Amino acid sequence: MVLSAATVVPLALSTTAAHAATRVDNPFVGAGVYVNPEWSAKAAAEPGGSAVSNQPTAVWMDRIAAISGGNGTMGLRDHLNAAVQQAAGKPYVFQVVIYDLPGRDCAALASNGELGPTDLPRYKSEFIDPIAAILADPAYANLRIVTTVEIDSLPNLTTNAGGTATATAACDVMKANGNYVNGVGYALAKLGAIPNVYNYVDAGHHGWLGWDSNLQPAIDTIKQAATASGSTVNNVQGFIVNTANYGALHEPNFTVGDSVNGTSVRQSKWVDWNQYVDEASFAKAWRTKAIASGFNSNIGMLIDTSRNGWGGANRPAGPGPKTSVDAYVDGGRIDRRFQTGNWCNQSGAGLGERPKAAPEDGIAAYVWVKPPGESDGASSAIANDEGKGFDRMCDPTYTGNPRNNNNMSGALANAPVAGHWFSAQFQELLKNAYPAVGTSTADTTAPTAPTGLAATATSSSVSLTWTASTDNVGVTGYDVYRGGTLIGSTNSTSFADSGLTASTAYSYTVKAKDAAGNVSAASAALSVTTSAGGTTDTTAPTAPTNLAATTTSSSASLTWGASTDNVGVTGYNVYRGGTLIGSTTSTSYTDSGLSASTAYSYTVKAKDAAGNLSAAAAVTATTQSGTSTGGAGCTATYKVSSDWGAGFNADVTVTAGNTAIKSWKVTWTYAGNQQVTNLWNGTVSQSGQSVTVNNAGYNGAVAANGTTSFGFGGSYSGSNAVPTLTCTATS
DSSP: OOOOOOOOOSSOOOSOSOOOSSOOSOTTTTOEEOOOHHHHHHHHHSTTGGGTTTSOOOEEEOSTHHHHOBTTBOOHHHHHHHHHHHHTTSOEEEEEEEOOOTTOOTTOSTTOOSSOTTOHHHIIIIIIHHHHHHHTOGGGTTEEEEEEEOTTHHHHHHHSSSSOTTOOHHHHHHHHHOHHHHHHHHHHHHHHTSTTEEEEEEOOOHHHHOSHHHHHHHHHHHHHHHTSTTOOGGGOOEEEESTTOOOOSOOTTOOTTOEETTEEGGGSTTTTTOSOSSHHHHHHHHHHHHHHTTSOTTOEEEEEOTTOOOOGGGOOSSOOOTTSHHHHHHHHOSOOSSOTTOOSSBTTOOOOSOOEEEEETTEEEEEOOSOTTBOSSOSSOOOOSSOOOOOGGGOTTOOOOGGGTTOOOOBOSSOOSTTSBOHHHHHHHHHTOSSOTTOOOOOOOOOOOOEEEEEEEOSSEEEEEEEOOOOSSOEEEEEEEETTEEEEEESSSEEEEESOOTTOEEEEEEEEEETTOOBOOOOOOEEEEOOOTTOOOOOOOOOOEEEEEEEOSSEEEEEEEOOOOSSOEEEEEEEETTEEEEEESSSEEEEESOOTTOEEEEEEEEEETTOOBOOOEEEEEEOOOSBOOOOSSEEEEEEEEEEOSSEEEEEEEEEEOSSOBSEEEEEEEOSSOOEEEEEESEEEEEETTEEEEEEOTTSSOBOTTOEEEEEEEEEOSSOOOOOOEEEEEEO
């Protein structure tokens, strides 16, 4: 069954009649986006809803039955057929949420799914395989199909499993059985094999993963999934943040760098030592770290802005008072939730920025993945056949749990089961919309002109670099001119002009542009003269110097001294065991996803624009184990039992060897700035990064092969890597 589809689309359409299936870097640029007629009809039926009912929203595949539809609802093919009709031969994006993992949403109840924790075979054969077969139909080959892959799943393995303070038994099960990682890997491999499918993996939101202790581990977990079950990182076109959530797009009234009376904003109750205060800054940081971790450099970020407007009468007009850091933040913050962990039908929320392609540098699009008006979960227990439970976070009387620092839930009352239409929520979102419904958000401000234009030249080419421009919304690219003629565009701050004549002077300028089409003034002109002919560059750069490595149990961070070249070094290739694993223009590289207690051989070679490679610099790095190297009569293991971004608790187990011991001592050296603040079952001394713990009077004697333990609390900022321990004993 195909319902009549709304045909008004807010993103500009190309005038070309068709497009190739070959993937582009950003599928949203120059394309229309599918307007779901089922959601559009519900929105239009609401008072005032027709003002936004033409906005594109995603189609949710959240159970096996949703694939075929029925009982008056559209199935996946119905939606795709409607998208083809709306596209009318023009480039067109179809957004679909892939959301039915075994043991789904292990830290919540409202969004639990139909498949049990061990139902991975059913997930593959009854859910992913049928979806892939439909998406691969040649009838849909001209659509750009954008998937949002398994909301909340992999981030849960970082924060809600493995002994953290917020762990749940269900998440511990899913981390142990590997079905989240293997299920996502299978989905990425199966869907990524379809040329016109673009996979965007869910990356949580800043109020969940914005702490150093969460962000990189979450990226590492997603990379593990992206390379599981036959998948590779090439099956990931990007990531999406704030899916079905409420984090503010921008917090204009304060930054993490602000302080009040000498107290950092990060110390406020609201920010709680987070590194990010809004979704845009978090998304851009995630992208940078993901690329450094081995994901492709052309990945893009999506931000779900369907419900993060936080407008209406409660929207602050400026910063809060500087009487205290909490007053400053609470008075100025756009996000009006009780706490950033609150996720269910939030009171006071509003529609956010309308869907838009390439709105900011590094952001592929603002999207509405969660259709406004669809409930997050029931505010009281409601029997249903969709596997969705009752979560107290959807109860407006609930006073919270450790995952939201025991704050009130902030949920609206009288909500239906997750995914069902919730008229009161839609009206709340419409009332509080920002930008307000019916207002124009036209961007008329041009970016600043590029600065620092510089060049290197050969006899036939010129390589340009410049300093990035800034913009009130975001720079989307640069146009490069030679002698006043446009010769190319790029979204980076470099450009190579080739096919030139030897011994010839050329003049270059560069202009920045934004998504609204505003163009900056030209940079200062730069005159460049190509070198004489017959001087092909055959000189390789010098080898990198001082190659060194530091390790954790799962990663190796390499640094080296810069190479030199007769023309110019353009980058470095990094090899593990002779296999190229990445390239970088900086003098550092981090290789993650490694095995503990394993030796890896690395080499680094410099390269230039002519393709010459330097001799290799080599180093061997052994990952840490978290287990002691051993000493006389004992070993020790170290485990972080909880970590909240600014502090942590750790447990150390001491094991005697084959002979009983009378006393023991454990030592280690931290790689970061961790400080032990209190310790039990032992005595501690710390000097800088070096820590020594001796047994207490009552636990020094340990039987042969027996164990004892001590624990401690600590504080830190930055990273919190597990150290290598040394245990010594007297017998």
